[in-house]
Amino acid sequence: MSELAQPSAPVAAARPAAHLIRDDAEAIAIAHELAAEFRQEAAQRDAERRLPRAELDRYSQSGLWGITVPREYGGAFVSNVTLAEVVKIISEADPSIGQIPQNHLYMVEGLRLDGSDWQKQHFFKLVLDGVRFGNAFSEIGTRSVNDVQTRLTPTEGGYVLSGKKFYSSGALLADWVPVVAKNEHDETVVAFVEKGSKGLTVIDDWSSFGQRTTASGTTLLENIFVPREYVLPHHLAFDRPTVMGPIAQIIQAAVDAGIAHAALNDTIAFVRQHTRPWIDSEVEHGYEDPLIIREIGDLTIRVHATDALLRRAGEAIDLAQAEPTEANVAAAQIAVAEAKVLSTETAVLAGSKLFELAGTRSTLNQFNLDRHWRNARTHTLHDPVRWKYHHVGNYHLNGVFPPRHPWL
Incomplete structure (x- = not known):
């Protein structure tokens, strides 16, 4: 080992030591607590493009960035159902904050799978201390996303x-x-x-x-x-069957599911408080308009279906993580792909339907409600769901396992 690679004090020493989360229930409870805080100024941060510095310190020091560290290294190693739920809860409050640890969590799994013992000891300790990993993965202007010039x-x-x-x-x-x-x-x-x-x-x-x-x-x-x-x-994480790809994808799906929840909640709140009924409905309030009621029902069903597929995907990853056979990993990839398709389409739809149901007043800058659609449309561009339809169909129709890479 070179001298430069000797273990050092955490670079986050200026921040308080991170809390150590012990189990799944505690992780979810802390996520709800933080979400209540992050929600308060989410619209203002977006409007001003104000980076969430203090919020991110709260987030990483809460211990939630270390919940997937294996138990033998001091972490809680929560289920992937819980991981997705935590990301969804935070993303409902502020999806930018929800997205930021996406690649941090991805790298924790990468270290778990293929890190040396020294790397696991060193980096898992940093993570549990509250150290944050960013990322420098993707390049621009190359032939494809996996054409790496670095x-x-x-x-x-x-x-x-x-x-x-x-x-x-x-x-x-x-x-x-x-x-x-x-x-x-x-x-x-x-x-x-x-x-x-x-x-x-x-x-x-x-x-x-x-x-x-x-x-x-x-x-x-x-x-x-x-x-x-x-x-x-x-590369070893994709040379053999692992859940590296599904974990990357379920985190993204959870961000989109959170956006869908936020858009639906704001739609309901605005309709209840401000929206006028259409003249042909012959009712007094917008929330009594039968066609608005019908559309709210449709969106609610889609959001709840997304939640169900997200949970199902987490369960499939848990199984494949414990028994990483070709068949189990492929099943996890497909389950996550199904959740990713529905979370993508539901988030974009909910962000758009908000204005149709809430009415013209909802487009005013003072409400900044367009952030839901903007966030959904931007985040869902990480990979094309049209290819997920193909892989899901090919798996169920022809028994063809999907390829292994970070986008499946």
Whole structure:
């Protein structure tokens, strides 16, 4: 082990030590407590594009970022049903905050699957202390999403990392930035780069109309030295059957499910408080309009169906995590794909239907209700659900297992 890779004090030492969550019930209870806080200024943060610095400190120090650390390393290792529920609860309050730990949680699973014993001891301790991982995974302008140009080149004692990344959710407020790169064998690896490392620059240039406060931006990687102990052979997670992909996807589905809940709740609140009935309904209040009632019923059914598929997907991942056979992993991939399709379509629909049912007044800037649709439309673009329809159909009709990658 190189001297530079010796265990160090947590880089989040300026923050209070994170609470240690012991079980699933405690995780869900804390998520509800935080969601009540995060909801209060979510609309203002979005309108002002104000990064949730204090909120993120509360979130990571609550212990929720460490709930998937294995028990043998001190974590609660909650079920994936609970993981999805926690992400959904937080995302209903503020989906930008809900999305930020997406890749942190992904990397915890990556370490669990393929980290060395030293890496697990070192990084799991940091996670339980409240340290946050960001990400520098995706690039822009390449042939496809898995065409990685960032390179890790061998040098004395480790590697030199160089490249440029985009869509770096959470990186601006992270303590470490895991970077997807190709090594000298053209294998996909993840290099863990500590914030403040020479050559690492994260630019605050995220300009999307949705998910505006995810602390994302461009990440520049200029000849950064990375000790060999900080490099994870991430390709191994997809060379064999694992739940790496399904866990990545269920977190995304949970964010979208949270957005759907928020849009439906705000639709109901606005209709109850402000919406006038249409003249042909011959009723006094908008909430008595039979066609509005019918549409609220339809949206509610879709949101509840999304919740059910999300829970079912979590149960499938739990089974495949315990017994990672080809068949179990494929079943988990398909279950998550089904949840992802419905959460995507329900979130986008709920964000749009809000205005149809609530009426013209709901479009006023003072309410900022368009954030639900903007957030849903932006976050659901991570991968195309049209391909999930194909994989689900091919699995059920022809018994064809889906490919293994982070988007399935």
